[in-house]
Amino acid sequence: MRAIVVSKVGGAEELVYSEVADPSPGPDDLVVEVEAAGVNFIDIYHRSGFYDLELPMIPGLEGAGIVLAVGSNVDGFDVGGRVGWADARASYAERIALPAGRAVPLPEGVDSKTAAAVLLQGLTAHFLASDTFPLSAGDRCLIHAGAGGVGLLLTQIAKLRDAEVFTTVGSQEKAELSRAAGADHVIVYTDTDFKTAVEAIAGQNAMDVVYDGVGAATFEQGLDLIRPRGMMVTFGNASGRPPDISPLILAAKGSLYLTRPTMRHYVGDRAELLRRASDLFRWIGDDRLRVRIGAEFPLAEAADAHRALESRSSTGKVILLP
Numbered sequence: 035m036r037a038i039v040v041s042k043v044g045g046a047e048e049l050v051y052s053e054v055a056d057p058s059p060g061p062d063d064l065v066v067e068v069e070a071a072g073v074n075f076i077d078i079y080h081r082s083g084f085y086d087l088e089l090p091m092i093p094g095l096e097g098a099g100i101v102l103a104v105g106s107n108v109d110g111f112d113v114g115g116r117v118g119w120a121d122a123r124a125s126y127a128e129r130i131a132l133p134a135g136r137a138v139p140l141p142e143g144v145d146s147k148t149a150a151a152v153l154l155q156g157l158t159a160h161f162l163a164s165d166t167f168p169l170s171a172g173d174r175c176l177i178h179a180g181a182g183g184v185g186l187l188l189t190q191i192a193k194l195r196d197a198e199v200f201t202t203v204g205s206q207e208k209a210e211l212s213r214a215a216g217a218d219h220v221i222v223y224t225d226t227d228f229k230t231a232v233e234a235i236a237g238q239n240a241m242d243v244v245y246d247g248v249g250a251a252t253f254e255q256g257l258d259l260i261r262p263r264g265m266m267v268t269f270g271n272a273s274g275r276p277p278d279i280s281p282l283i284l285a286a287k288g289s290l291y292l293t294r295p296t297m298r299h300y301v302g303d304r305a306e307l308l309r310r311a312s313d314l315f316r317w318i319g320d321d322r323l324r325v326r327i328g329a330e331f332p333l334a335e336a337a338d339a340h341r342a343l344e345s346r347s348s349t350g351k352v353i354l355l356p
Contacts, residue, residue, distance in 0.1 A: 035053070035054060035055075035056050035127060036051060037051075038051060038093060038126035039052040039054065039090050039091070041090040043081065043082055043083030045082070046336075046340040046341050049126075057124075059104065062105050062108060062133055062134055064131070064133075065130070066097075066132065067100045067129055068125065068127060068128055069147075070099070070149070070150035070356075071126055071356070072151060072153070072352075073336075073340065074095065074183075075272055077093045078344060081093055084271070092123070093336075095119075096150055096153055097122070098116070098117065098149035098150045099116070099146055100114060101117060102129065111139070117138060117139055118138050118144075118150065118153050119132055119136050120153040120154040121298070127356065147330075148318065151183070151325050151326075152187070152325045152351075153311065155183040155351065156311075156314045157297060157310050158269065160191060160314065161300035161301065162245055163188060163192050166267050169195040170197070173197045175243045175245060176201070176244045177200070177201045177217075178202050178244075178245065178246050178248045180208070181201075181203045181204075181211040181350070183351040184247055185215075186212070186215045186324075189212065190215050190322070191317075199216065200217070200236070200241070201221070202222075202228045202252070204222070204223060206222060208349055209222050211349055219235050228255065229259060239260060240259065240261060241264060242264050243260070244257075244266050246269070246270070248271075249271040249274050250277065251273035251274070253268060253276035254277065260290055261288065263290070263291070264291070266291070266293070267294075268292070268293075325350075328349040328351060330352075336354055339352050
């Protein structure tokens with residue numbers, strides 16, 4: 035079969051379309067024909083060496099497709115069934131073997147492209163809004179990169195929870211997408227300082243929570259927008275690692291809370307995976323959650339997909355099609 039292989043860390047050119055051996059299922063696994071794979075910033079971190087992984091490797095954590103084989107210990111899945119996943123390595127491939135416990139059956143009405151576009155980022159948005167800082171009616175949140183994959187989904191889920199949503203985006207085109215997702219206040223950070231703009235609308239220290247997937251470029255100013263005993267949620271590093279911070283700074287800025295959530299702690303068991311995925315699929319079915327696929331690339335062009343995401347020129351989700 036064909037897959038993308040990374041043999042050394044580096045730029046997007048290290049994503050090499052290669053012939054590799056077909057996977058075979060262990061007793062607790064499924065083998066799936068990949069119909070679509072999601073592209074995420076964590077894939078870039080793996081490729082670049084930001085996070086250490088053993089090489090060579092096939093990148094990608096997210097995808098969806100058709101079950102080809104079922105391990106001897108697996109119940110509840112059949113050959114020919116459709117499944118999606120958000121945390122199974124080696125998803126940039128024509129076929130994948132993954133633990134059955136991390137696979138989610140896809141309901142009618144959710145195709146493989148949609149599943150590959152929503153699961154990892156949708157599960158992330160779900161736990162950010164419902165558990166990391168559980169939004170409730172009237173809460174004010176700031177979401178950076180509001181037209182990105184997580185940003186668009188998180189905005190919609192925040193509005194389902196009746197929060198007041200502020201977003202930052204990089205262009206007027208992205209601002210329109212953010213508004214269409216339900217954002218109440220959209221700041222184009224290339225036109226104005228986002229801290230000044232937020233304070234002009236809401237006043238000083240008015241945010242209950244800041245959801246920051248950008249990192250270095252936004253982290254410190256974001257702290258200055260949070261109310262006393264509010265929370266900074268840093269969940270990504272699109273512009274680089276956030277700076278180190280002393281606990282005394284959190285005290286000086288209002289006894290703030292700072293957290294860095296990860297999926298393995300918020301989607302840690304199968305029951306939690308299925309509960310969150312069920313909410314996402316139900317909202318999609320009810321047309322309360324819209325999934326934007328901003329770009330599709332053939333699997334062989336994974337390097338171009340990474341470049342599109344790294345440039346922050348993409349909107350919504352980028353996916354690969356084997």
